[in-house]
Amino acid sequence: MAGPKAGEERILILAPIGRDAATIGDVLRRAGLQGVVCPDLPALLDSLRAGAGAAMVAEEALFGRGSTSLVEWVEAQPPWSDLPFIVLTSKQARPEVPVWRKSLLAKLRNASLLERPLDALGLSSAAESAVRSRRRQYEVQAYLSERALAAETLKRLVAERTSELEAANAALRLEMEQRRETEEALRQSQKMEAVGQLTGGLAHDFNNLLTAIVGSLEMIKVRVAQGRSCELERFLSAAHEGAMRAAALTHRLLAFSRRQTLDPRPTDLNRLVAGMEELIRRTVGPAIDVEVIAEPDLWASLVDQNQMENALLNLCINARDAMPDGGRLTIETANTTFDDRVARERAVIVGDYVVLCVRDTGVGMGPDVIAHAFDPFYTTKPMGQGTGLGLSMVYGFARQSGGFARIESEVGRGAAVNVHLPRHVGGSASADVGPVLDAVPPLQAGATVLVVEDEPMIRMLLVESLREQGFTAVEAEDGASALSVLRSIALVDVLVTDVGLPGGVNGRQVAEAARAERPNLEILFITGYAESAVVSGHLPSRMHVMTKPFVPEALVDRIRGLMSAQRAIIRRVRPGT
DSSP: OOOOOTTTTOEEEEOOSTTHHHHHHHHHHHTTOOEEEOSSHHHHHHHHHHOOSEEEEEGGGTTTTTTHHHHHHHHTSOTTOOOOEEEEEOSSOOTTHHHHHHHHHHHHSSEEEEESSOOHHHHHHHHHHHHHHHHHHHHHHHHHHHHHHHHHHHHHHHHHHHHHHHHHHHHHHHHHHHHHHHHHHHHHHHHHHHHHHHHHHHHHHHHHHHHHHHHHHHHHHHHHHHTOGGGHHHHHHHHHHHHHHHHHHHHHHHHHTTOSOOOOEEEOHHHHHHHHHHHHHHHHOTTEEEEEEOOTTOOOEEEOHHHHHHHHHHHHHHHHHTOTTOEEEEEEEEEEEEOHHHHHHHTOOSEEEEEEEEEEOSSOOOHHHHHHTTSTTOOOSOTTSOOSOHHHHHHHHHHHTTOEEEEEEOTTSOEEEEEEEEBOOSOOOOOOOOOOOTTOOOOOTTOEEEEEOSSHHHHHHHHHHHHHTTOEEEEESSHHHHHHHHHHOSOOSEEEEESSOSTTOOHHHHHHHHHHHOTTOEEEEEESSTTHHHHOSOOOTTEEEEESSOOHHHHHHHHHHHHHHHHHHHHHHSTTO
8 A cells, every 4th residue: 555645644733822833843843743833724724625644723723713614624524534633722721611622622523632731742642643543544545545446447347348248249139130030041941942842843743644644535535536445445544543643642732731631530549550450561561570569548539540541551651661671660559648848848739649650670860861851752762762742741640630740760770750649538439310300201322412513524523423323413503502402402312512612602501501401411521622621620410521532433432321321320210211
Protein backbone atom coordinates (compact mmCIF):
# COMPACT_ATOMS: atom_id res chain seq x y z
CA MET A 1 0.00 0.00 0.00
CA ALA A 2 1.36 3.50 -0.84
CA GLY A 3 2.77 5.74 1.97
CA PRO A 4 1.13 8.95 3.17
CA LYS A 5 0.98 11.87 0.78
CA ALA A 6 2.43 15.27 1.53
CA GLY A 7 0.33 17.10 4.14
CA GLU A 8 -1.67 14.08 5.18
CA GLU A 9 0.13 13.81 8.59
CA ARG A 10 0.62 17.49 9.44
CA ILE A 11 -0.97 18.80 12.63
CA LEU A 12 -2.89 22.05 12.29
CA ILE A 13 -2.65 24.45 15.26
CA LEU A 14 -5.28 27.11 16.06
CA ALA A 15 -4.37 29.08 19.24
CA PRO A 16 -4.67 32.76 18.35
CA ILE A 17 -4.16 34.15 21.89
CA GLY A 18 -0.72 34.37 23.43
CA ARG A 19 2.29 32.19 22.60
CA ASP A 20 0.51 28.81 22.77
CA ALA A 21 0.70 28.26 19.00
CA ALA A 22 4.44 28.87 18.78
CA THR A 23 5.12 26.73 21.85
CA ILE A 24 3.07 23.85 20.52
CA GLY A 25 4.85 24.09 17.12
CA ASP A 26 8.26 23.83 18.84
CA VAL A 27 7.20 20.78 20.89
CA LEU A 28 5.87 19.01 17.82
CA ARG A 29 8.94 19.78 15.80
CA ARG A 30 11.18 18.31 18.51
CA ALA A 31 9.00 15.19 18.51
CA GLY A 32 9.49 14.78 14.76
CA LEU A 33 5.99 15.93 13.87
CA GLN A 34 5.02 18.64 11.39
CA GLY A 35 2.98 21.43 12.90
CA VAL A 36 1.27 24.16 10.89
CA VAL A 37 0.01 27.26 12.72
CA CYS A 38 -3.29 28.69 11.45
CA PRO A 39 -3.89 32.34 12.43
CA ASP A 40 -7.67 32.10 12.48
CA LEU A 41 -10.62 29.75 11.88
CA PRO A 42 -10.97 30.43 8.11
CA ALA A 43 -7.28 29.59 7.66
CA LEU A 44 -7.84 26.37 9.64
CA LEU A 45 -10.72 25.39 7.39
CA ASP A 46 -8.65 26.02 4.25
CA SER A 47 -5.85 23.83 5.61
CA LEU A 48 -8.31 21.10 6.59
CA ARG A 49 -9.60 20.98 3.04
CA ALA A 50 -5.99 20.54 1.81
CA GLY A 51 -5.43 17.60 4.14
CA ALA A 52 -4.23 17.04 7.70
CA GLY A 53 -3.37 14.34 10.24
CA ALA A 54 -4.95 16.09 13.24
CA ALA A 55 -5.96 19.50 14.58
CA MET A 56 -5.08 21.18 17.92
CA VAL A 57 -7.56 23.92 18.70
CA ALA A 58 -7.71 26.25 21.71
CA GLU A 59 -11.25 26.29 23.04
CA GLU A 60 -11.38 30.06 23.21
CA ALA A 61 -11.01 30.19 19.40
CA LEU A 62 -14.29 28.26 19.09
CA PHE A 63 -16.30 29.58 22.02
CA GLY A 64 -19.54 31.24 21.07
CA ARG A 65 -20.65 31.02 17.46
CA GLY A 66 -17.22 30.44 15.97
CA SER A 67 -17.55 26.65 15.89
CA THR A 68 -20.43 26.53 13.40
CA SER A 69 -18.35 26.52 10.22
CA LEU A 70 -15.97 23.93 11.68
CA VAL A 71 -18.84 21.63 12.65
CA GLU A 72 -20.17 21.91 9.11
CA TRP A 73 -16.79 20.76 7.77
CA VAL A 74 -16.75 17.81 10.18
CA GLU A 75 -20.19 16.69 9.09
CA ALA A 76 -19.19 16.95 5.42
CA GLN A 77 -16.27 14.49 5.76
CA PRO A 78 -16.34 11.40 3.49
CA PRO A 79 -17.36 8.09 5.13
CA TRP A 80 -13.78 6.94 5.69
CA SER A 81 -12.64 10.23 7.39
CA ASP A 82 -12.93 11.09 11.11
CA LEU A 83 -10.27 13.76 11.76
CA PRO A 84 -8.89 13.67 15.34
CA PHE A 85 -9.29 16.97 17.24
CA ILE A 86 -7.32 17.89 20.39
CA VAL A 87 -9.13 20.70 22.22
CA LEU A 88 -6.89 22.74 24.53
CA THR A 89 -8.80 23.76 27.67
CA SER A 90 -8.12 25.96 30.73
CA LYS A 91 -8.68 25.23 34.40
CA GLN A 92 -10.27 28.57 35.05
CA ALA A 93 -13.48 28.90 33.07
CA ARG A 94 -16.89 30.42 33.38
CA PRO A 95 -19.71 28.20 34.68
CA GLU A 96 -21.34 27.74 31.25
CA VAL A 97 -18.10 26.52 29.63
CA PRO A 98 -18.30 22.83 30.77
CA VAL A 99 -21.72 22.44 29.16
CA TRP A 100 -20.44 24.04 25.97
CA ARG A 101 -17.36 21.73 25.96
CA LYS A 102 -19.56 18.68 26.20
CA SER A 103 -21.65 19.86 23.25
CA LEU A 104 -18.51 20.69 21.24
CA LEU A 105 -17.00 17.23 21.79
CA ALA A 106 -20.18 15.61 20.48
CA LYS A 107 -20.20 17.83 17.38
CA LEU A 108 -16.51 17.24 16.55
CA ARG A 109 -17.12 13.45 16.94
CA ASN A 110 -13.45 12.38 17.28
CA ALA A 111 -12.21 14.89 19.88
CA SER A 112 -10.23 14.75 23.13
CA LEU A 113 -9.43 17.40 25.77
CA LEU A 114 -5.91 18.44 26.78
CA GLU A 115 -5.75 20.82 29.75
CA ARG A 116 -3.31 23.69 29.90
CA PRO A 117 -0.70 24.38 31.07
CA LEU A 118 0.78 21.79 28.75
CA ASP A 119 3.78 19.57 29.32
CA ALA A 120 5.88 18.52 26.31
CA LEU A 121 5.51 14.78 26.85
CA GLY A 122 1.75 14.85 27.19
CA LEU A 123 1.38 17.13 24.18
CA SER A 124 3.65 15.09 21.89
CA SER A 125 2.06 11.80 23.06
CA ALA A 126 -1.45 13.04 22.29
CA ALA A 127 -0.31 14.36 18.91
CA GLU A 128 1.37 11.10 17.92
CA SER A 129 -1.72 9.10 18.95
CA ALA A 130 -3.94 11.35 16.84
CA VAL A 131 -1.65 11.05 13.80
CA ARG A 132 -1.59 7.24 14.10
CA SER A 133 -5.38 7.20 14.19
CA ARG A 134 -5.50 9.45 11.12
CA ARG A 135 -2.97 7.24 9.32
CA ARG A 136 -5.26 4.22 9.74
CA GLN A 137 -8.07 6.28 8.25
CA TYR A 138 -5.94 7.05 5.19
CA GLU A 139 -5.17 3.33 4.90
CA VAL A 140 -8.90 2.60 4.95
CA GLN A 141 -9.34 5.27 2.28
CA ALA A 142 -6.68 3.60 0.12
CA TYR A 143 -8.25 0.20 0.68
CA LEU A 144 -11.70 1.47 -0.22
CA SER A 145 -10.28 3.20 -3.29
CA GLU A 146 -8.62 -0.01 -4.37
CA ARG A 147 -11.87 -1.89 -3.82
CA ALA A 148 -13.79 0.72 -5.77
CA LEU A 149 -11.21 0.51 -8.55
CA ALA A 150 -11.40 -3.28 -8.49
CA ALA A 151 -15.20 -3.13 -8.55
CA GLU A 152 -15.09 -0.71 -11.45
CA THR A 153 -12.59 -2.92 -13.24
CA LEU A 154 -14.79 -5.96 -12.56
CA LYS A 155 -17.82 -4.09 -13.77
CA ARG A 156 -15.97 -3.12 -16.94
CA LEU A 157 -14.76 -6.70 -17.45
CA VAL A 158 -18.27 -8.05 -16.83
CA ALA A 159 -19.67 -5.53 -19.29
CA GLU A 160 -17.03 -6.50 -21.85
CA ARG A 161 -17.64 -10.20 -21.27
CA THR A 162 -21.39 -9.67 -21.42
CA SER A 163 -20.93 -7.82 -24.67
CA GLU A 164 -18.77 -10.66 -25.99
CA LEU A 165 -21.34 -13.24 -24.88
CA GLU A 166 -24.17 -11.24 -26.44
CA ALA A 167 -22.18 -11.02 -29.66
CA ALA A 168 -21.42 -14.75 -29.50
CA ASN A 169 -25.06 -15.49 -28.70
CA ALA A 170 -26.19 -13.34 -31.62
CA ALA A 171 -23.69 -15.13 -33.85
CA LEU A 172 -24.95 -18.48 -32.53
CA ARG A 173 -28.57 -17.51 -33.17
CA LEU A 174 -27.61 -16.41 -36.65
CA GLU A 175 -25.76 -19.67 -37.20
CA MET A 176 -28.73 -21.66 -35.86
CA GLU A 177 -31.07 -19.74 -38.15
CA GLN A 178 -28.76 -20.33 -41.08
CA ARG A 179 -28.51 -24.00 -40.14
CA ARG A 180 -32.30 -24.22 -39.85
CA GLU A 181 -32.64 -22.64 -43.28
CA THR A 182 -29.98 -24.99 -44.64
CA GLU A 183 -31.70 -28.01 -43.07
CA GLU A 184 -35.05 -26.84 -44.42
CA ALA A 185 -33.51 -26.41 -47.86
CA LEU A 186 -31.95 -29.88 -47.52
CA ARG A 187 -35.30 -31.38 -46.47
CA GLN A 188 -36.98 -29.67 -49.39
CA SER A 189 -34.26 -30.96 -51.69
CA GLN A 190 -34.70 -34.46 -50.26
CA LYS A 191 -38.47 -34.18 -50.73
CA MET A 192 -37.98 -33.12 -54.33
CA GLU A 193 -35.47 -35.93 -54.81
CA ALA A 194 -37.97 -38.40 -53.30
CA VAL A 195 -40.73 -37.03 -55.49
CA GLY A 196 -38.46 -37.27 -58.50
CA GLN A 197 -37.50 -40.80 -57.56
CA LEU A 198 -41.15 -41.68 -56.98
CA THR A 199 -42.43 -40.18 -60.21
CA GLY A 200 -39.47 -41.51 -62.18
CA GLY A 201 -39.93 -45.04 -60.87
CA LEU A 202 -43.68 -44.80 -61.25
CA ALA A 203 -43.42 -43.55 -64.84
CA HIS A 204 -40.89 -46.28 -65.65
CA ASP A 205 -43.02 -49.10 -64.28
CA PHE A 206 -46.30 -47.80 -65.68
CA ASN A 207 -44.77 -47.12 -69.08
CA ASN A 208 -43.61 -50.73 -69.24
CA LEU A 209 -47.04 -52.01 -68.19
CA LEU A 210 -48.90 -49.65 -70.54
CA THR A 211 -46.64 -50.74 -73.39
CA ALA A 212 -47.63 -54.34 -72.74
CA ILE A 213 -51.36 -53.48 -72.44
CA VAL A 214 -51.60 -51.10 -75.40
CA GLY A 215 -49.41 -53.28 -77.57
CA SER A 216 -51.48 -56.36 -76.81
CA LEU A 217 -54.73 -54.54 -77.57
CA GLU A 218 -53.31 -53.24 -80.85
CA MET A 219 -52.28 -56.75 -81.82
CA ILE A 220 -55.79 -57.98 -80.96
CA LYS A 221 -57.26 -55.34 -83.29
CA VAL A 222 -54.89 -56.41 -86.08
CA ARG A 223 -55.66 -60.11 -85.59
CA VAL A 224 -59.43 -59.46 -85.51
CA ALA A 225 -59.15 -57.42 -88.72
CA GLN A 226 -57.19 -60.29 -90.29
CA GLY A 227 -59.70 -62.86 -89.04
CA ARG A 228 -56.99 -64.71 -87.08
CA SER A 229 -59.00 -65.19 -83.86
CA CYS A 230 -57.08 -68.30 -82.89
CA GLU A 231 -54.13 -66.19 -81.70
CA LEU A 232 -56.11 -63.74 -79.56
CA GLU A 233 -55.76 -65.66 -76.29
CA ARG A 234 -52.03 -64.93 -76.02
CA PHE A 235 -52.47 -61.16 -76.37
CA LEU A 236 -55.53 -61.10 -74.10
CA SER A 237 -53.50 -62.83 -71.39
CA ALA A 238 -50.64 -60.34 -71.81
CA ALA A 239 -52.97 -57.32 -71.55
CA HIS A 240 -54.73 -58.82 -68.54
CA GLU A 241 -51.45 -59.58 -66.76
CA GLY A 242 -50.19 -56.03 -67.40
CA ALA A 243 -53.40 -54.54 -66.01
CA MET A 244 -53.24 -56.73 -62.90
CA ARG A 245 -49.61 -55.73 -62.28
CA ALA A 246 -50.56 -52.06 -62.70
CA ALA A 247 -53.37 -52.55 -60.17
CA ALA A 248 -50.95 -54.13 -57.69
CA LEU A 249 -48.53 -51.25 -58.20
CA THR A 250 -51.32 -48.75 -57.52
CA HIS A 251 -52.26 -50.56 -54.31
CA ARG A 252 -48.67 -50.38 -53.11
CA LEU A 253 -48.46 -46.68 -53.89
CA LEU A 254 -51.66 -46.03 -51.97
CA ALA A 255 -50.34 -48.09 -49.07
CA PHE A 256 -47.14 -46.02 -49.02
CA SER A 257 -49.09 -42.76 -49.15
CA ARG A 258 -51.39 -44.03 -46.36
CA ARG A 259 -54.42 -43.36 -48.56
CA GLN A 260 -55.49 -46.86 -49.40
CA THR A 261 -58.99 -47.93 -48.41
CA LEU A 262 -58.78 -50.11 -45.32
CA ASP A 263 -61.38 -52.35 -43.75
CA PRO A 264 -60.05 -52.64 -40.18
CA ARG A 265 -61.32 -55.51 -38.07
CA PRO A 266 -60.28 -56.86 -34.66
CA THR A 267 -57.54 -59.31 -35.59
CA ASP A 268 -55.58 -62.04 -33.82
CA LEU A 269 -52.13 -61.82 -35.45
CA ASN A 270 -51.22 -65.28 -34.12
CA ARG A 271 -54.12 -66.78 -36.04
CA LEU A 272 -53.28 -64.70 -39.11
CA VAL A 273 -49.65 -65.85 -39.08
CA ALA A 274 -50.67 -69.47 -38.53
CA GLY A 275 -53.02 -69.27 -41.50
CA MET A 276 -50.20 -67.99 -43.74
CA GLU A 277 -47.39 -70.20 -42.45
CA GLU A 278 -47.70 -72.85 -45.16
CA LEU A 279 -47.83 -70.20 -47.91
CA ILE A 280 -44.75 -68.50 -46.46
CA ARG A 281 -42.83 -71.78 -46.34
CA ARG A 282 -43.62 -72.46 -49.98
CA THR A 283 -42.71 -68.89 -50.93
CA VAL A 284 -39.29 -68.75 -49.25
CA GLY A 285 -38.30 -72.26 -50.36
CA PRO A 286 -36.72 -75.26 -48.65
CA ALA A 287 -33.31 -73.60 -48.15
CA ILE A 288 -34.73 -71.30 -45.49
CA ASP A 289 -35.94 -72.56 -42.11
CA VAL A 290 -39.10 -70.83 -40.96
CA GLU A 291 -39.73 -70.45 -37.22
CA VAL A 292 -42.86 -68.93 -35.67
CA ILE A 293 -42.70 -67.64 -32.09
CA ALA A 294 -46.18 -66.66 -30.96
CA GLU A 295 -46.99 -64.71 -27.81
CA PRO A 296 -49.51 -66.94 -25.96
CA ASP A 297 -51.53 -64.02 -24.58
CA LEU A 298 -51.27 -61.75 -27.59
CA TRP A 299 -53.52 -58.69 -27.58
CA ALA A 300 -55.90 -58.01 -30.45
CA SER A 301 -55.18 -55.31 -33.02
CA LEU A 302 -57.54 -53.41 -35.32
CA VAL A 303 -56.22 -53.86 -38.88
CA ASP A 304 -57.25 -54.67 -42.41
CA GLN A 305 -56.55 -58.39 -42.52
CA ASN A 306 -55.92 -58.55 -46.27
CA GLN A 307 -53.41 -55.69 -46.13
CA MET A 308 -51.79 -57.24 -43.04
CA GLU A 309 -51.32 -60.49 -44.94
CA ASN A 310 -49.80 -58.58 -47.87
CA ALA A 311 -47.43 -56.75 -45.50
CA LEU A 312 -46.32 -59.99 -43.84
CA LEU A 313 -45.77 -61.66 -47.20
CA ASN A 314 -43.74 -58.68 -48.43
CA LEU A 315 -41.53 -58.81 -45.35
CA CYS A 316 -40.97 -62.55 -45.78
CA ILE A 317 -40.08 -62.12 -49.46
CA ASN A 318 -37.58 -59.38 -48.58
CA ALA A 319 -36.09 -61.63 -45.92
CA ARG A 320 -35.82 -64.48 -48.44
CA ASP A 321 -34.02 -62.23 -50.94
CA ALA A 322 -31.57 -61.19 -48.21
CA MET A 323 -30.58 -64.88 -47.73
CA PRO A 324 -29.58 -66.12 -51.20
CA ASP A 325 -27.63 -69.01 -49.66
CA GLY A 326 -30.34 -69.97 -47.20
CA GLY A 327 -30.77 -69.18 -43.52
CA ARG A 328 -33.42 -68.80 -40.85
CA LEU A 329 -36.59 -66.71 -41.04
CA THR A 330 -38.26 -65.98 -37.70
CA ILE A 331 -41.76 -64.56 -37.39
CA GLU A 332 -42.48 -63.40 -33.85
CA THR A 333 -45.44 -61.73 -32.16
CA ALA A 334 -45.30 -59.86 -28.87
CA ASN A 335 -47.00 -57.33 -26.64
CA THR A 336 -45.23 -54.13 -25.67
CA THR A 337 -46.02 -50.87 -23.89
CA PHE A 338 -44.36 -47.52 -24.46
CA ASP A 339 -44.27 -45.12 -21.50
CA ASP A 340 -43.60 -41.39 -21.76
CA ARG A 341 -39.82 -41.73 -21.80
CA VAL A 342 -39.64 -44.43 -24.48
CA ALA A 343 -42.35 -42.75 -26.53
CA ARG A 344 -40.37 -39.49 -26.53
CA GLU A 345 -37.17 -41.29 -27.51
CA ARG A 346 -38.86 -43.06 -30.44
CA ALA A 347 -41.25 -40.22 -31.36
CA VAL A 348 -44.35 -42.42 -31.05
CA ILE A 349 -47.61 -42.26 -29.11
CA VAL A 350 -47.72 -43.59 -25.56
CA GLY A 351 -49.72 -46.80 -25.20
CA ASP A 352 -49.97 -50.55 -25.75
CA TYR A 353 -48.84 -52.09 -29.04
CA VAL A 354 -48.94 -55.49 -30.71
CA VAL A 355 -45.63 -56.23 -32.44
CA LEU A 356 -45.10 -58.37 -35.52
CA CYS A 357 -41.39 -58.97 -36.05
CA VAL A 358 -39.89 -60.60 -39.16
CA ARG A 359 -36.21 -61.44 -38.58
CA ASP A 360 -33.68 -62.98 -40.96
CA THR A 361 -30.06 -64.11 -40.83
CA GLY A 362 -29.18 -62.51 -44.14
CA VAL A 363 -26.70 -59.91 -45.35
CA GLY A 364 -28.09 -57.13 -43.16
CA MET A 365 -28.20 -53.40 -43.79
CA GLY A 366 -25.94 -50.50 -42.90
CA PRO A 367 -27.15 -47.16 -41.46
CA ASP A 368 -27.26 -45.53 -44.90
CA VAL A 369 -29.49 -48.26 -46.30
CA ILE A 370 -31.75 -48.26 -43.21
CA ALA A 371 -32.21 -44.49 -43.56
CA HIS A 372 -33.74 -44.97 -47.04
CA ALA A 373 -35.25 -48.42 -46.71
CA PHE A 374 -38.83 -47.09 -46.43
CA ASP A 375 -38.44 -44.68 -49.37
CA PRO A 376 -40.52 -45.58 -52.43
CA PHE A 377 -38.65 -47.26 -55.28
CA TYR A 378 -35.50 -47.55 -53.15
CA THR A 379 -33.97 -50.97 -53.59
CA THR A 380 -30.55 -52.60 -53.28
CA LYS A 381 -31.59 -55.52 -55.47
CA PRO A 382 -30.24 -55.89 -59.02
CA MET A 383 -32.12 -54.17 -61.83
CA GLY A 384 -35.38 -55.93 -62.63
CA GLN A 385 -35.51 -57.90 -59.36
CA GLY A 386 -37.48 -55.48 -57.21
CA THR A 387 -39.76 -52.46 -57.42
CA GLY A 388 -38.59 -50.83 -54.20
CA LEU A 389 -42.17 -50.56 -52.95
CA GLY A 390 -42.37 -53.54 -50.56
CA LEU A 391 -41.05 -51.87 -47.40
CA SER A 392 -42.63 -48.53 -48.26
CA MET A 393 -46.00 -50.28 -48.51
CA VAL A 394 -45.46 -51.91 -45.10
CA TYR A 395 -44.48 -48.55 -43.60
CA GLY A 396 -47.50 -46.76 -45.08
CA PHE A 397 -49.88 -49.49 -43.97
CA ALA A 398 -48.52 -49.40 -40.39
CA ARG A 399 -48.83 -45.61 -40.19
CA GLN A 400 -52.32 -45.61 -41.66
CA SER A 401 -53.31 -48.23 -39.07
CA GLY A 402 -52.15 -45.94 -36.25
CA GLY A 403 -48.82 -47.67 -35.66
CA PHE A 404 -45.32 -47.53 -37.08
CA ALA A 405 -42.51 -49.71 -38.42
CA ARG A 406 -38.80 -49.70 -37.67
CA ILE A 407 -35.74 -51.66 -38.77
CA GLU A 408 -32.95 -53.13 -36.66
CA SER A 409 -29.97 -54.40 -38.62
CA GLU A 410 -26.20 -54.61 -38.94
CA VAL A 411 -24.23 -55.53 -42.00
CA GLY A 412 -23.55 -59.28 -42.01
CA ARG A 413 -25.80 -59.95 -39.02
CA GLY A 414 -29.26 -60.04 -40.53
CA ALA A 415 -32.18 -57.67 -40.14
CA ALA A 416 -35.42 -57.40 -38.18
CA VAL A 417 -38.44 -55.39 -39.28
CA ASN A 418 -40.82 -54.62 -36.41
CA VAL A 419 -44.38 -53.57 -37.20
CA HIS A 420 -46.05 -51.97 -34.17
CA LEU A 421 -49.85 -51.82 -34.25
CA PRO A 422 -52.03 -50.24 -31.52
CA ARG A 423 -53.72 -52.63 -29.15
CA HIS A 424 -57.46 -53.01 -29.74
CA VAL A 425 -59.57 -53.17 -26.60
CA GLY A 426 -63.07 -54.43 -27.32
CA GLY A 427 -65.08 -57.34 -28.62
CA SER A 428 -64.24 -59.33 -31.70
CA ALA A 429 -65.82 -58.56 -35.05
CA SER A 430 -69.36 -59.76 -35.28
CA ALA A 431 -72.23 -59.40 -37.70
CA ASP A 432 -75.05 -57.42 -36.13
CA VAL A 433 -78.54 -58.59 -36.96
CA GLY A 434 -80.74 -55.69 -37.92
CA PRO A 435 -84.49 -55.63 -37.79
CA VAL A 436 -86.16 -57.91 -40.32
CA LEU A 437 -89.11 -56.54 -42.22
CA ASP A 438 -92.13 -58.75 -42.64
CA ALA A 439 -92.09 -58.06 -46.36
CA VAL A 440 -88.57 -59.41 -47.04
CA PRO A 441 -88.95 -61.77 -50.03
CA PRO A 442 -86.65 -64.68 -50.83
CA LEU A 443 -83.46 -63.54 -52.58
CA GLN A 444 -83.02 -65.06 -56.02
CA ALA A 445 -80.48 -64.82 -58.83
CA GLY A 446 -82.54 -62.07 -60.43
CA ALA A 447 -82.26 -59.78 -57.42
CA THR A 448 -82.11 -56.04 -58.07
CA VAL A 449 -78.76 -54.22 -57.76
CA LEU A 450 -78.51 -50.41 -57.87
CA VAL A 451 -75.14 -49.34 -59.30
CA VAL A 452 -74.10 -45.74 -58.55
CA GLU A 453 -70.95 -44.76 -60.47
CA ASP A 454 -70.05 -41.42 -62.07
CA GLU A 455 -67.49 -42.87 -64.52
CA PRO A 456 -69.52 -44.00 -67.59
CA MET A 457 -67.12 -46.74 -68.74
CA ILE A 458 -66.96 -48.36 -65.30
CA ARG A 459 -70.73 -48.05 -64.84
CA MET A 460 -71.33 -49.70 -68.22
CA LEU A 461 -68.99 -52.62 -67.43
CA LEU A 462 -70.52 -53.26 -64.01
CA VAL A 463 -74.11 -53.08 -65.23
CA GLU A 464 -73.47 -55.35 -68.21
CA SER A 465 -71.61 -57.93 -66.14
CA LEU A 466 -74.45 -58.05 -63.59
CA ARG A 467 -77.06 -58.44 -66.32
CA GLU A 468 -75.00 -61.22 -67.90
CA GLN A 469 -75.30 -63.11 -64.62
CA GLY A 470 -79.07 -62.69 -64.44
CA PHE A 471 -79.28 -59.75 -62.03
CA THR A 472 -81.60 -56.81 -62.55
CA ALA A 473 -79.15 -53.89 -62.71
CA VAL A 474 -80.33 -50.29 -62.29
CA GLU A 475 -77.79 -47.51 -62.80
CA ALA A 476 -77.34 -43.96 -61.50
CA GLU A 477 -74.58 -41.47 -62.32
CA ASP A 478 -74.60 -39.41 -59.11
CA GLY A 479 -75.98 -39.30 -55.58
CA ALA A 480 -79.08 -37.27 -56.37
CA SER A 481 -80.23 -39.63 -59.14
CA ALA A 482 -79.47 -42.62 -56.88
CA LEU A 483 -81.77 -41.24 -54.18
CA SER A 484 -84.46 -40.66 -56.81
CA VAL A 485 -84.17 -44.31 -57.96
CA LEU A 486 -84.38 -45.56 -54.36
CA ARG A 487 -87.60 -43.60 -53.85
CA SER A 488 -89.17 -44.82 -57.10
CA ILE A 489 -88.32 -48.55 -57.01
CA ALA A 490 -90.08 -50.84 -54.57
CA LEU A 491 -87.32 -53.43 -54.31
CA VAL A 492 -83.53 -52.99 -54.21
CA ASP A 493 -81.55 -55.89 -52.74
CA VAL A 494 -78.00 -54.53 -52.99
CA LEU A 495 -76.67 -50.97 -53.32
CA VAL A 496 -73.27 -50.74 -55.06
CA THR A 497 -71.98 -47.18 -54.90
CA ASP A 498 -68.79 -45.30 -55.53
CA VAL A 499 -67.75 -43.13 -52.58
CA GLY A 500 -66.69 -39.98 -54.40
CA LEU A 501 -69.70 -38.77 -56.39
CA PRO A 502 -70.40 -35.41 -58.06
CA GLY A 503 -73.36 -33.18 -57.25
CA GLY A 504 -72.78 -32.65 -53.53
CA VAL A 505 -74.05 -36.06 -52.32
CA ASN A 506 -71.33 -38.68 -51.79
CA GLY A 507 -71.68 -42.43 -51.60
CA ARG A 508 -71.74 -42.57 -47.80
CA GLN A 509 -74.63 -40.08 -47.72
CA VAL A 510 -76.53 -42.13 -50.31
CA ALA A 511 -75.98 -45.25 -48.18
CA GLU A 512 -77.18 -43.56 -44.98
CA ALA A 513 -80.32 -42.25 -46.70
CA ALA A 514 -81.04 -45.69 -48.22
CA ARG A 515 -80.45 -47.47 -44.89
CA ALA A 516 -82.92 -45.12 -43.16
CA GLU A 517 -85.72 -46.35 -45.46
CA ARG A 518 -84.45 -49.90 -46.10
CA PRO A 519 -82.82 -51.28 -42.90
CA ASN A 520 -81.96 -54.66 -44.47
CA LEU A 521 -80.31 -53.25 -47.58
CA GLU A 522 -76.87 -54.70 -48.34
CA ILE A 523 -74.44 -51.87 -49.21
CA LEU A 524 -71.13 -52.28 -51.02
CA PHE A 525 -68.82 -49.27 -51.36
CA ILE A 526 -66.42 -49.34 -54.32
CA THR A 527 -63.56 -46.88 -54.17
CA GLY A 528 -60.25 -46.25 -55.83
CA TYR A 529 -58.64 -43.48 -53.78
CA ALA A 530 -58.70 -41.39 -50.63
CA GLU A 531 -62.44 -41.29 -50.33
CA SER A 532 -61.68 -43.94 -47.75
CA ALA A 533 -61.90 -41.07 -45.26
CA VAL A 534 -65.66 -41.28 -45.78
CA VAL A 535 -65.83 -45.00 -45.08
CA SER A 536 -62.90 -45.31 -42.66
CA GLY A 537 -63.28 -46.98 -39.31
CA HIS A 538 -65.59 -49.82 -38.31
CA LEU A 539 -68.50 -49.84 -40.75
CA PRO A 540 -72.02 -50.60 -39.54
CA SER A 541 -73.58 -53.97 -40.21
CA ARG A 542 -74.21 -54.81 -43.89
CA MET A 543 -71.88 -52.10 -45.16
CA HIS A 544 -68.79 -53.35 -46.98
CA VAL A 545 -65.87 -51.98 -49.00
CA MET A 546 -64.35 -53.17 -52.27
CA THR A 547 -61.26 -51.48 -53.66
CA LYS A 548 -60.77 -50.64 -57.32
CA PRO A 549 -59.52 -51.92 -59.66
CA PHE A 550 -61.33 -55.24 -59.80
CA VAL A 551 -62.67 -57.47 -62.56
CA PRO A 552 -66.46 -57.57 -63.04
CA GLU A 553 -66.53 -61.24 -62.03
CA ALA A 554 -65.10 -60.28 -58.62
CA LEU A 555 -67.96 -57.85 -58.11
CA VAL A 556 -70.52 -60.50 -59.04
CA ASP A 557 -68.95 -62.97 -56.62
CA ARG A 558 -68.94 -60.37 -53.84
CA ILE A 559 -72.62 -59.57 -54.38
CA ARG A 560 -73.53 -63.26 -54.33
CA GLY A 561 -71.62 -63.59 -51.06
CA LEU A 562 -73.53 -60.69 -49.53
CA MET A 563 -76.85 -62.21 -50.63
CA SER A 564 -75.92 -65.60 -49.19
CA ALA A 565 -75.00 -64.00 -45.88
CA GLN A 566 -78.31 -62.16 -45.86
CA ARG A 567 -80.22 -65.42 -46.46
CA ALA A 568 -78.35 -67.01 -43.53
CA ILE A 569 -79.28 -64.12 -41.23
CA ILE A 570 -82.92 -64.31 -42.25
CA ARG A 571 -83.01 -68.08 -41.59
CA ARG A 572 -81.54 -67.59 -38.09
CA VAL A 573 -83.98 -64.84 -37.21
CA ARG A 574 -87.03 -66.38 -38.94
CA PRO A 575 -86.66 -70.19 -38.96
CA GLY A 576 -88.47 -71.90 -41.74
CA THR A 577 -88.18 -69.05 -44.24
